[in-house]
Amino acid sequence: MKKASGWAFGWALIFLLAIVWPASGQEQKPDKPWLLTLDQINAIVNAVRAGKDLTPAVWPNGAKMAVALSFDFDAESGFLFREPAKARRSLADLEERRFGPRVGVDRILRLLDRLKLKATFFIPGWTVENHLAPSKRIRDAGHEIGAHGNVHEAVSVLDEAQERVVLAQQLAILKDHLGVVPAGYRSPSWDVNVWTPGLLKLHGFRYDSSLMGNDVPYALDTPHGSLTEIPVQWIMDDAPLFRHVYGSTNAIADPGRVLQMWSKEFAAMHKENGCFVLTCHPFISGRASRVALIEDLARFMRRQPGVWFATCDEVARWHEAAR
Numbered sequence: 481m482k483k484a485s486g487w488a489f490g491w492a493l494i495f496l497l498a499i500v501w502p503a504s505g506q507e508q509k510p511d512k513p514w515l516l517t518l519d520q521i522n523a524i525v526n527a528v529r530a531g532k533d534l535t536p537a538v539w540p541n542g543a544k545m546a547v548a549l550s551f552d553f554d555a556e557s558g559f560l561f562r563e564p565a566k567a568r569r570s571l572a573d574l575e576e577r578r579f580g581p582r583v584g585v586d587r588i589l590r591l592l593d594r595l596k597l598k599a600t601f602f603i604p605g606w607t608v609e610n611h612l613a614p615s616k617r618i619r620d621a622g623h624e625i626g627a628h629g630n631v632h633e634a635v636s637v638l639d640e641a642q643e644r645v646v647l648a649q650q651l652a653i654l655k656d657h658l659g660v661v662p663a664g665y666r667s668p669s670w671d672v673n674v675w676t677p678g679l680l681k682l683h684g685f686r687y688d689s690s691l692m693g694n695d696v697p698y699a700l701d702t703p704h705g706s707l708t709e710i711p712v713q714w715i716m717d718d719a720p721l722f723r724h725v726y727g728s729t730n731a732i733a734d735p736g737r738v739l740q741m742w743s744k745e746f747a748a749m750h751k752e753n754g755c756f757v758l759t760c761h762p763f764i765s766g767r768a769s770r771v772a773l774i775e776d777l778a779r780f781m782r783r784q785p786g787v788w789f790a791t792c793d794e795v796a797r798w799h800e801a802a803r
């Protein structure tokens with residue numbers, strides 16, 4: 481009897497392994513893309529798709545193109561998230577970023593005042609809490625404020641549940657400290673998960689401004705409806721051009737070269753009826769020579785016919801109305 485039950489146990493184990501082994505093999509498939517079926521690949525790729533082409537037939541008042549100036553007011557937040565251990569001791573790194581709230585923001589606000597332009601500032605929750613006075617000055621000058629993470633979290637390291645928590649936190653901080661309910665979101669480091677656009681839609685955002693899939697606004701189809709994308713590009717970002725990073729291949733760019741580069745990008749996009757979205761950071765572009773560069777660029781753009789200067793939200797609203 482004992483022997484019989486031993487055999488029975490042995491057979492049961494073999495039977496169980498026969499069922500479980502192939503199943504566990506299937507679970508490993510996503511790590512081995514060459515084992516995926518075409519349907520499985522398409523299910524991954526189609527998680528979020530660009531929807532309707534929203535290239536405008538015409539911009540407001542018959543303009544040929546749109547220009548949106550945007551500023552990501554990070555202060556120390558990105559450094560705190562990426563290198564928390566170093567942030568405990570490196571006063572040098574912290575101070576480099578504190579130039580933004582201490583000097584850069586107000587220089588940029590004075591520039592925008594001289595130009596009589598409204599811009600969009602994307603501000604992380606942590607920055608609002610820790611640099612409330614400059615955040616309020618941005619709001620009180622009538623500029624748009626968008627969400628930009630809580631402590632500048634790169635969402636690629638967050639799962640969907642964690643990303644929901646971070647979204648709720650940043651929205652609560654913007655509401656409690658500034659009375660702002662943001663229409664727009666810019667992902668820290670332009671990091672976007674496939675589920676992020678759906679979460680933004682669920683949290684009431686009108687638009688995202690973190691992706692590079694077009695050079696005019698476009699629609700992202702999400703399970704919760706369509707989200708407008710106001711696209712960005714590294715070409716029009718101050719960080720890779722001006723930020724000194726030890727060991728990187730790029731040198732600090734001459735503002736004259738950057739003026740030429742951005743002017744050429746603008747002129748080419750003018751012919752294409754595009755949407756030029758400039759992304760600058762107060763701790764980088766708040767330096768005097770770079771504020772002067774943005775001023776020269778804006779005055780050059782103003783001299784061209786049919787340029788609509790708008791906030792990112794105004795661009796998003798125009799596109800929603802044109803759908």
Ligand code: ZN
Nearest residue numbers: 552554668669
């Ligand atoms: Zn940022």
